[in-house]
Amino acid sequence: MDARQAVLKYAKSHEWVDLQGNVATIGITDFAVKELTDLVYVDLPAPGKTLAVGQPFGVIESVKAVSDLYAPVSGEVIEANKHVQNDVTKIADDPLGAGWLIKVRMPAGATLDHLLSRDAYEQAATAGH
Amino acid sequence: MNTTFLRTPLFDWHVAHGGRMVEFGGWEMPVQYTSIVAEHHAVRRAAGLFDISHMGRLRFSGRDAAAFLNHLVTNDVTRLAVGQIQYALVVNENGGTLDDVLVYRFADHHLLVVNASNREKIVRWIEQHRGAFRVDVEDLTTAQAMVALQGPQAESLLQPLVDVSLSEIKYYFATSGKILGHDGLISRTGYTGEDGFEIIVAAQHATELWGKLVAGAMPCGLGCRDTLRLEAAMPLYGHELTEEIDPCTAGLGFAVKLDKPDFIGKSALVASKANTNRPRRVGLRLDGKRIAREGALLFVSDQQVGRVTSGTFSPTLETPIAMAYVDPAHAAIDTTLDVDFRGQRLPARVVSLPFYRREMPAKHAK
Numbered sequence: 001m002d003a004r005q006a007v008l009k010y011a012k013s014h015e016w017v018d019l020q021g022n023v024a025t026i027g028i029t030d031f032a033v034k035e036l037t038d039l040v041y042v043d044l045p046a047p048g049k050t051l052a053v054g055q056p057f058g059v060i061e062s063v064k065a066v067s068d069l070y071a072p073v074s075g076e077v078i079e080a081n082k083h084v085q086n087d088v089t090k091i092a093d094d095p096l097g098a099g100w101l102i103k104v105r106m107p108a109g110a111t112l113d114h115l116l117s118r119d120a121y122e123q124a125a126t127a128g129h
Numbered sequence: 130m131n132t133t134f135l136r137t138p139l140f141d142w143h144v145a146h147g148g149r150m151v152e153f154g155g156w157e158m159p160v161q162y163t164s165i166v167a168e169h170h171a172v173r174r175a176a177g178l179f180d181i182s183h184m185g186r187l188r189f190s191g192r193d194a195a196a197f198l199n200h201l202v203t204n205d206v207t208r209l210a211v212g213q214i215q216y217a218l219v220v221n222e223n224g225g226t227l228d229d230v231l232v233y234r235f236a237d238h239h240l241l242v243v244n245a246s247n248r249e250k251i252v253r254w255i256e257q258h259r260g261a262f263r264v265d266v267e268d269l270t271t272a273q274a275m276v277a278l279q280g281p282q283a284e285s286l287l288q289p290l291v292d293v294s295l296s297e298i299k300y301y302f303a304t305s306g307k308i309l310g311h312d313g314l315i316s317r318t319g320y321t322g323e324d325g326f327e328i329i330v331a332a333q334h335a336t337e338l339w340g341k342l343v344a345g346a347m348p349c350g351l352g353c354r355d356t357l358r359l360e361a362a363m364p365l366y367g368h369e370l371t372e373e374i375d376p377c378t379a380g381l382g383f384a385v386k387l388d389k390p391d392f393i394g395k396s397a398l399v400a401s402k403a404n405t406n407r408p409r410r411v412g413l414r415l416d417g418k419r420i421a422r423e424g425a426l427l428f429v430s431d432q433q434v435g436r437v438t439s440g441t442f443s444p445t446l447e448t449p450i451a452m453a454y455v456d457p458a459h460a461a462i463d464t465t466l467d468v469d470f471r472g473q474r475l476p477a478r479v480v481s482l483p484f485y486r487r488e489m490p491a492k493h494a495k
Contacts, residue, residue, distance in 0.1 A: 038166045040442045040449075041418035061420055063165045063442045064352060088418070 001118050004096050005030075009112045010121035011072035013054075016096060019112055024073045027100040028060065028091065031125050038063040039088045044080040044102055051075060051104060053114065058101070060091075072115060075104040137182035138274045138335035146348065153351055154245030156183040161350040169356050169444040171347035172321050173487075176280035178346040179354060181327065182335065184275055185248030187255070188267040190238040197262040198232060198239055200393060201255065203376055205386040209234035214301045214316060216384050219243075219251060224375035224397030227254060229366055231318065233303050240314075244366045258393065274335030278342055279325030279349075279357075286345040287326055290338075291315060295326070309337055320354060322361025322485055356441050359450060362412060362483035368423060368438045369410060369452055377401040378454070380410040380482075408435065409460035412484055413468075413477040415449040418442070421468040421477060427453055428467040428474065434459040435466065443484060450484050451477070 008016040014032035018025040033039070041061040051057050051071035058069040080102050084090045091099035116124065134157045143150065148159030158180070161168060171177045189198055199206040204217035213234055219227040228247040233240035243251045248270060255266055278287055284295045293306035293315065303316035313330040330338055355365070364370050369379055376385050377398055385398055401407060415421060420440050427435035435455035443450045451468075459466060462481055467474040 037161065037164050038442075040420065043419075061418070061442075063356060063420075063444075064160070066420065066422065 005118050008096065008118065009072075009115035010118065011070065011115055012121070012124050013070040013072070014125070015070060015072040017072050017112055017115060018100075019106070022106045022108070022110075023078065024075065024104045024106055024112075025100050026072060026102050026104060027095060028069065029121070029125075030095045031122070033092050033095045033099075036060065036062040036064070036067065037092075039092055042084055042088050042091065042101065044069075044085060045077050047077050047079055049077045051077060060088075069101065071104070073104055073106055073112065074110060075106040077102050078105050079103040135183070135271070137180050138332040139180045139182065139276075139339055142336060142339060143180065143348075148348070148350060151351070154183055154247075155249075156245055158183055159348075159350040161352040162348050165350070165352035165356060166444045168347055168349040168353040172280045172323055172349060172353065172357055173445055174280070176278060176282040176286055176325075176346035177321075177349035177353070178339070178342050179277040179279065179349050180274075180339070181277050182270075182274045182332075183245035184270075185241075185243040185245060185251065186269045186273060186275065186329065187241040187243065187248075187252070188238055188269050189241060189264055190267075191264040193262040193264045194239050195234070197259060197264045198241065199389065200262070200391070201258065202230065202232060203385040203392065203394070203398065204232065205389045206232055206234070206239070207389070208386075211236050212302050212304055214303055214318060216301075216381075218370075218376045218381060218384055219254065220375060220394035220398065221372065222394055222397065224377075224394045224401055225372035226366075226370040226374055226376060226379070227251065227372060229364060229370055229381075233316070235303075235305075247366060272332055273329050274332050274338070275327060275329045276335070276339060276342065277319055277321075277325060277327045278346055279319045279321040279323045280346070281324060282345070283323070283325040286342065287315075287328075290341055298326075309334065309341065320361075320363060321357035322363070322483065323357075323487055353444075355439075356444060359439055359441050359452065360443055360445055360483065360485035362452065364410075364452075365439060374454075375401045378407045378410070406457060408454040409457050410438075410482075411435075411453055411455050411460050412480045412482040413437070413440075413451040413453055413466070414446075414480050414484075415451070415468065415475065415477045417475065418449065419470060419475060420449045421451045421453075421470075425451075426469045427455060427459075427477070428469060429459055437468070445485050452482070455479070 056068040202217035231242040319325040425437040440451035464479040
């Protein structure tokens with residue numbers, strides 16, 4: 001596990017969260033990117049949209065299939081990553097870093113307690129495999 | 130994974146080399162090893178190798194083999210020269226497609242290659258309809274392996290391994306010969322739109338043959354087999370062909386010979402051919418990146434005019450492509466249709482098929 005993997009929190013639905021202050025940066029995991037392969041398209045919400053935990057917030061499409069993206073936290077979308085919207089392959093190049101998808105402002109008092117550590121996520125991800 | 134699925138003689142190789150195994154037509158098959166796009170480009174630009182041992186292989190022999198096959202399929206088997214292969218359909222009495230097949234004629238027998246998912250159905254269909262025909266039918270599927278070597282480098286890669294002159298095998302012809310010293314069958318056929326060969330050997334020689342070929346060709350899974358055949362506009366059973374779709378509607382009239390003596394489904398196909406109102410199989414291109422997938426509905430304003438049967442992202446054209454059935458009034462080239470994506474409508478343009486046609490080298494251009 002590298003330092004970046006260790007610092008993030010994960011949802012079983014293969015999203016990761018990096019919380020700085022009350023802003024959560026959200027992406028999809030390296031594991032998900034490897035499963036999907038051949039990404040062709042990502043659809044992300046516009047700033048201002050309100051998300052609730054577990055709610056679909058976009059879709060990611062590979063040659064093989066289209067998959068929903070699920071909000072790992074609640075809050076208001078404040079930014080979508082234009083670079084990955086313009087070139088979806090940037091997600092695969094650096095899924096846990098420059099390939100982030102959206103930033104969400106979380107409400108006061110919200111936590112990431114419902115999310116998983118890297119170890120727990122890897123166990124969950126490989127168990128269903 | 131459920132262990133009741135069938136496995137080809139190359140199963141262990143696939144698993145050991147990163148093949149992502151999925152169920153397909155009752156078999157556990159690799160959908161990809163690395164990337165569908167990379168495997169696709171390997172076939173278009175160099176050579177790719179597919180395990181197609183799951184395809185059903187049925188051997189027809191006996192006095193009435195040709196007559197029985199001619200009763201069973203839509204194409205005219207009696208027109209085949211020895212060593213020649215033809216595409217045909219098996220249809221029911223209503224003209225609905227039971228399978229699309231290849232018929233091979235040899236000196237003393239015929240071979241019928243059927244889709245994996247339809248093999249048992251076709252074997253039953255044969256038993257139900259053989260009647261007084263004097264024919265022996267043997268299912269060779271699990272005793273043999275079949276691989277497809279496809280791409281512009283296929284001939285040069287295969288030639289050193291065989292004792293026949295590959296340049297003399299014409300498109301849709303087959304010849305028996307020695308492959309690594311073992312008896313086998315080599316045909317210039319494929320499902321990719323590229324030049325290439327399909328090779329049949331006894332099951333016990335599959336790993337040796339695969340190992341030699343994969344030294345020069347990229348192993349390819351069913352994922353790129355689908356993107357390649359879709360670019361070439363070849364139908365896939367279960368998508369463009371079902372028991373509710375007849376071959377004339379599917380645009381496969383070239384494989385339906387209504388001038389031959391009676392065959393199963395003939396009267397239904399005569400009626401279908403005369404019906405100018407039947408839906409048309411069309412190609413669609415979409416702007417942007419969203420893929421119109423199987424089942425997506427097509428609209429002209431509020432009127433539903435068609436349905437997508439297959440859709441993917443074309444690695445060659447770098448654009449989404451699809452095949453669909455569309456009402457004839459809206460099937461003309463350059464017609465704009467709206468594709469429904471869960472309520473959001475995006476435009477698609479009707480284009481001519483195939484999406485991709487390879488440049489023919491001079492020696493095969495005749």
